[in-house]
Amino acid sequence: xxxxxxxxxxxxxLLILIGGKMGLEAIVSLVFNFFWLFxxxxxxxxxxxxxxxxxxxxxxxxxxxxxxxxxNDQVTRVAFATGVVIMLMLIAIIVPVEHxxxxxxxxxxxxxxxxxxxxxxxxNFLQITIVATILSTLGAIAEAAMAVAAGxxxxxxxxxxxxxxxxxxxxxxxxQQIISTAINTLFFGFMGSFLGLSIWFIRLNYGFAxxxxxxxxxxxxxxxxxxxxxxxxxVPCTAWFMKLDLQRQSKSKV
Amino acid sequence: MIKQNVINYLRPNSIRxxxxxxxxxxxxxxxxLTRYDAPLYxxxxxxxxxxxxxxxxxxxxxxxxxxxxxxxxxxRIKILNGDRHGQKVKVKNNYFxxxxxNQAYRPGQQLFLNHEAGNDISIIGxxxxxxxALMAWITVSLLLMLMRLPGLMTLISVIINVTLLYLAxxxxxxxxxxxxxxxxxxxxxxxxxxxxxxxxGWNKKMAITLTATLxxxxxxxxxxxxxxxxxxxxxxxxxxxxxxxxxPQPIFLAEAFLAALGAIMDASTDIIATQFEIQEAHPxxxxxxxxxxxxxxxxxxxxALTSVLFLIFISETFAMSLLYLRxxxxxxxTIEINMVLGMVQTTIAGIGIVLAVPIAxxxxxxxxxxKEVA
Numbered sequence: 001x002x003x004x005x006x007x008x009x010x011x012x013x014l015l016i017l018i019g020g021k022m023g024l025e026a027i028v029s030l031v032f033n034f035f036w037l038f039x040x041x042x043x044x045x046x047x048x049x050x051x052x053x054x055x056x057x058x059x060x061x062x063x064x065x066x067x068x069x070x071x072n073d074q075v076t077r078v079a080f081a082t083g084v085v086i087m088l089m090l091i092a093i094i095v096p097v098e099h100x101x102x103x104x105x106x107x108x109x110x111x112x113x114x115x116x117x118x119x120x121x122x123x124n125f126l127q128i129t130i131v132a133t134i135l136s137t138l139g140a141i142a143e144a145a146m147a148v149a150a151g152x153x154x155x156x157x158x159x160x161x162x163x164x165x166x167x168x169x170x171x172x173x174x175x176q177q178i179i180s181t182a183i184n185t186l187f188f189g190f191m192g193s194f195l196g197l198s199i200w201f202i203r204l205n206y207g208f209a210x211x212x213x214x215x216x217x218x219x220x221x222x223x224x225x226x227x228x229x230x231x232x233x234x235v236p237c238t239a240w241f242m243k244l245d246l247q248r249q250s251k252s253k254v
Numbered sequence: 255m256i257k258q259n260v261i262n263y264l265r266p267n268s269i270r271x272x273x274x275x276x277x278x279x280x281x282x283x284x285x286x287l288t289r290y291d292a293p294l295y296x297x298x299x300x301x302x303x304x305x306x307x308x309x310x311x312x313x314x315x316x317x318x319x320x321x322x323x324x325x326x327x328x329x330r331i332k333i334l335n336g337d338r339h340g341q342k343v344k345v346k347n348n349y350f351x352x353x354x355x356n357q358a359y360r361p362g363q364q365l366f367l368n369h370e371a372g373n374d375i376s377i378i379g380x381x382x383x384x385x386x387a388l389m390a391w392i393t394v395s396l397l398l399m400l401m402r403l404p405g406l407m408t409l410i411s412v413i414i415n416v417t418l419l420y421l422a423x424x425x426x427x428x429x430x431x432x433x434x435x436x437x438x439x440x441x442x443x444x445x446x447x448x449x450x451x452x453x454x455g456w457n458k459k460m461a462i463t464l465t466a467t468l469x470x471x472x473x474x475x476x477x478x479x480x481x482x483x484x485x486x487x488x489x490x491x492x493x494x495x496x497x498x499x500x501x502p503q504p505i506f507l508a509e510a511f512l513a514a515l516g517a518i519m520d521a522s523t524d525i526i527a528t529q530f531e532i533q534e535a536h537p538x539x540x541x542x543x544x545x546x547x548x549x550x551x552x553x554x555x556x557x558a559l560t561s562v563l564f565l566i567f568i569s570e571t572f573a574m575s576l577l578y579l580r581x582x583x584x585x586x587x588t589i590e591i592n593m594v595l596g597m598v599q600t601t602i603a604g605i606g607i608v609l610a611v612p613i614a615x616x617x618x619x620x621x622x623x624x625k626e627v628a
Contacts, residue, residue, distance in 0.1 A: 125573065188512055
């Protein structure tokens with residue numbers, strides 16, 4: 001058995017053992033997310049427009065991640081609406097920033113890995129970088145939106161007589177409680193994937209000036225920054241959507 | 255209406271907040287000034303592209319029938335620093351339209367140039383410091399304006415953690431025969447301590463969260479080690495890791511440990527914070543109910559947290575996977591070469607996240623009630 005298979009079986013067993021039905025749903029969402037990611041790459045390799053493909057698969061990945069990890073309709077509804085809005089906002093930020101950064105494709109540091117590959121593949125690498133950046137923020141968006149939505153929902157079911165005018169402030173307060181760990185999840189997660197590169201930079205004595213201008217550093221830096229911006233923006237957006245959702249509900253009751 | 259909410263929220267209510275806005279504006283001015291920092295670069299020649307003219311465009315076809323264009327442009331560049339400050343030079347730039355490794359330059363872009371023997375000038379690369387500063391500024395401003403004090407604490411913890419990581423890498427490079435997994439795990443633990451101290455303060459809640467985090471991540475690392483040796487690391491080709499300058503396997507494990515740590519901290523904090531809240535609201539709650547409440551919170555976040563890491567790791571391999579597919583490789587081979595290592599790291603982290611659910615719930619349920627009994 002390969003190491004990957006063995007570890008995945010352990011993860012799946014633990015998820016089911018600890019999570020029961022929700023664990024099973026988590027497995028489904030992980031497997032499908034991999035499928036959607038790979039489909040995204042394949043469709044782009046076949047020549048479909050990268051931005052259109054990622055907008056569609058992005059919405060699907062958000063839906064799978066959000067709707068399969070909580071049973072509360074209101075929480076998932078609000079989190080999903082937030083997820084889609086924040087994703088579209090990010091696309092609007094990422095496209096111009098990547099256009100100016102021109103950190104697409106590969107850098108000289110990658111030359112070992114590129115040996116024997118043809119780079120002139122006729123696909124716009126700038127758009128590929130944009131797609132990868134959007135995909136890497138999706139998990140963070142879903143997680144932050146869910147955390148704030150779940151927190152607000154709990155607060156409302158605990159004390160239903162909170163005036164709607166105060167709800168936005170409460171949402172922001174819940175956001176303040178989760179922001180530190182949400183940002184640090186991203187920070188540690190990216191650090192995990194940059195460790196080899198960071199050692200490379202320090203070993204080869206890149207100066208500060210060399211580093212902050214290097215294509216490869218800037219491309220990784222932007223990935224981290226966009227995820228962080230996504231998480232921060234998700235907080236007020238969730239708070240507002242939750243408020244709207246409640247107002248809509250109370251109206252339909254009357 | 256959202257506008258009213260946000261404006262109310264953002265309006266400065268105290269001198270401290272006013273000071274924050276002034277600092278943000280001053281930092282913004284600093285970002286703007288990096289456009290004019292060329293004289294600070296003493297080891298490089300900096301120039302700004304004034305005009306770019308396309309000279310030739312040639313269609314190319316590789317052995318996989320991918321059509322691309324090889325383009326040559328002539329750039330007129332004005333030098334911005336050093337002895338030749340103010341001089342204008344002409345430089346040729348060759349690139350492929352797809353832009354995998356080289357790129358087109360546009361007027362207004364600042365570049366680093368290399369002055370070779372004679373009068374030849376070649377391009378090293380684009381100057382990107384303004385953009386880096388701008389994006390960092392936007393993030394810091396959003397964090398401070400929307401998240402206030404917790405935002406500031408988050409910022410401080412990230413800065414301290416970067417410093418700690420830098421010191422760890424220095425140690426790794428300068429001490430021979432250092433145990434890499436041990437070194438980075440210890441630094442990771444130190445970083446978790448700093449992060450949680452700043453997020454929660456020094457109290458019982460923080461002590462329980464830290465213990466749960468460390469226990470879960472260390473157990474996940476041990477499970478990973480056992481499985482890797484039992485399966486003889488089948489399917490793991492460490493020599494395929496990117497940017498490797500030393501023995502790859504320990505770096506691989508250290509990466510997985512660090513990635514897992516943040517998410518595990520996230521899960522543990524959420525679980526334990528909720529349990530503390532419940533205990534405060536209903537002081538008579540039993541240990542079992544407290545434990546179940548913790549499990550409930552954990553179950554609903556463990557899948558999303560694993561997805562966060564999964565998407566980060568896989569997005570990194572996106573461009574390379576696409577290149578493999580367009581170079582006539584099969585799906586299986588593309589996944590094997592580019593994605594398996596990242597997937598294994600995510601799976602290890604996922605195991606840690608799932609383990610954190612019962613561990614954090616159990617520890618908190620036990621120790622919260624313990625105080626009441628004693």
